[in-house]
Amino acid sequence: MNSWHHSALAQGLLRCHDCTALWPLALEEQHCPRCGALLHSREPNSLVRTWALLITSALLMLPANLLPIMRVTMLSSQGDASTIMGGVIELTKHGLWGIAIVVLAASILIPVGKILALGSLLIAIQFGKATNLKQKMVMFRIVHWIGRWSMLDIFVVGILVALVQFGNLAYIVGQTGALAFAGVVVFTMLAANTLDTRLIWDRHLQEASIGSET
Amino acid sequence: MNALQPDNRIACHECDLLMQRPLIEGDQVVHCPRCGSRLISSHPNSAERSLALALAGLILLIPANLFPVLTLEVLGRQQEQTIFSSAMVMYRDGLALVALTILLFAILVPLCKLLLLTYLSAALHLRARWPLLPLAMRSYQHLDQWGMLEVYLIAVLVSVVKLVDIADVHPGLGLYSLGALIAVTTLSSSQLDPDLFWHQIDELRHQPSPSEARHE
Numbered sequence: 001m002n003s004w005h006h007s008a009l010a011q012g013l014l015r016c017h018d019c020t021a022l023w024p025l026a027l028e029e030q031h032c033p034r035c036g037a038l039l040h041s042r043e044p045n046s047l048v049r050t051w052a053l054l055i056t057s058a059l060l061m062l063p064a065n066l067l068p069i070m071r072v073t074m075l076s077s078q079g080d081a082s083t084i085m086g087g088v089i090e091l092t093k094h095g096l097w098g099i100a101i102v103v104l105a106a107s108i109l110i111p112v113g114k115i116l117a118l119g120s121l122l123i124a125i126q127f128g129k130a131t132n133l134k135q136k137m138v139m140f141r142i143v144h145w146i147g148r149w150s151m152l153d154i155f156v157v158g159i160l161v162a163l164v165q166f167g168n169l170a171y172i173v174g175q176t177g178a179l180a181f182a183g184v185v186v187f188t189m190l191a192a193n194t195l196d197t198r199l200i201w202d203r204h205l206q207e208a209s210i211g212s213e214t
Numbered sequence: 215m216n217a218l219q220p221d222n223r224i225a226c227h228e229c230d231l232l233m234q235r236p237l238i239e240g241d242q243v244v245h246c247p248r249c250g251s252r253l254i255s256s257h258p259n260s261a262e263r264s265l266a267l268a269l270a271g272l273i274l275l276i277p278a279n280l281f282p283v284l285t286l287e288v289l290g291r292q293q294e295q296t297i298f299s300s301a302m303v304m305y306r307d308g309l310a311l312v313a314l315t316i317l318l319f320a321i322l323v324p325l326c327k328l329l330l331l332t333y334l335s336a337a338l339h340l341r342a343r344w345p346l347l348p349l350a351m352r353s354y355q356h357l358d359q360w361g362m363l364e365v366y367l368i369a370v371l372v373s374v375v376k377l378v379d380i381a382d383v384h385p386g387l388g389l390y391s392l393g394a395l396i397a398v399t400t401l402s403s404s405q406l407d408p409d410l411f412w413h414q415i416d417e418l419r420h421q422p423s424p425s426e427a428r429h430e
Contacts, residue, residue, distance in 0.1 A: 006231055007230040008232040011232050013223075018351075019351070020224065021221075022221035022232075023221070035348040035351070035352055035415075036348050036349065036352070091375075091376070102368070103372060133249065134249065137228060137251065140228075148365055151365050151369075152368060153369075154315065155362075155365060155369030155370075156373050156376070157304075158300035158304055158312075158316050159283075159300045159373040161300070161307065162295040162302075163286040163295045163383075165293050165303075169288060170380075174304050174307035174312065175309075178309055178312050179311055182312050182315045186315065197249075198227075198230040201230060
């Protein structure tokens with residue numbers, strides 16, 4: 001099982017990404033006879049595209065965290081620009097530790113963790129030794145599943161801005177940081193989608209079979 | 215006519231391990247022996263279960279979007295909020311793309327997913343060869359991860375906690391409908407058997423159409 005010969009590609013087969021049908025490799029770059037999707041044995045340019053999306057997300061992390069995501073104006077105060085981290089600190093000041101941790105996790109820990117995790121997978125595929133693969137797959141699955149939860153803060157901003165509309169008394173306005181942050185979420189999700197995990201297995205299995213032959 | 219038949223084996227989508235298709239009966243989940251990914255999630259009557267849940271979801275989608283999710287009360291003045299209004303205020307503040315992401319992930323994608331699922335499961339249940347079934351199934355699979363209703367629900371709860379010190383927050387009918395809608399859509403994705411759907415779509419495509427059958 002743990003040899004290269006047991007991979008579909010080594011047996012001359014490719015799997016349709018959408019309907020899971022197996023076809024001979026000759027159908028590469030053609031449309032799946034069953035569902036019509038374009039067939040690829042491996043995601044085309046997976047590494048380059050994932051790197052591009054990942055670097056974009058990493059760069060967007062800066063404005064997402066430095067620029068305010070909303071501005072709160074209440075009675076006399078001239079308007080507090082609130083960043084993501086500012087919002088978390090505000091929550092802890094009110095003693096709302098549980099919610100503060102949820103927001104901190106969704107808005108900062110998950111995006112940063114995702115970028116680091118996908119980056120480490122890419123480096124492992126391109127340069128490193130492909131070891132502890134089961135562990136890496138678990139990490140990838142968590143990253144893939146959890147990514148959408150980062151939209152939390154964007155939704156919160158939308159809800160707060162829609163609710164707090166009391167003219168001179170109190171109102172909240174959305175700010176550019178929210179745009180950058182939404183970008184981070186969308187681009188990291190796309191990055192997880194374009195990363196083809198079979199590449200890391202290919203590398204691992206080919207290394208293993210070369211090792212066993214010598 | 216159909217010279218090409220797909221190979222009877224299956225391959226893992228995460229590590230490409232080639233295997234014999236296991237024989238499965240009843241509700242069962244099969245994981246890849248090499249990398250542990252979920253290979254098959256088998257649910258008999260998946261089409262019927264999905265049809266019931268998708269219809270329930272479509273019905274719940276209406277109050278979830280029409281009625282206010284939260285109402286805020288400050289000094290006797292009230293402000294209501296729906297999912298749609300939380301997207302539109304972002305547009306008003308000059309953040310059109312943010313408005314678009316909220317609109318897509320919290321309203322349009324969940325709506326499209328339910329419509330596609332209704333169309334697919336109704337066709338499979340009635341054994342009707344409706345047009346574009348493979349495209350509908352592919353679209354559903356690609357849209358799946360972009361529906362974020364449950365994230366929106368948690369965002370509502372976070373907002374309540376943030377506002378509860380400052381003003382009176384009242385949950386609206388929209389919030390309860392949203393909760394029920396999430397329960398239904400979560401169930402429907404857990405009851406979906408993509409392999410069975412593809413198999414049945416394939417069968418429908420290859421069975422002779424009623425007009426052809428009459429000529430024979």
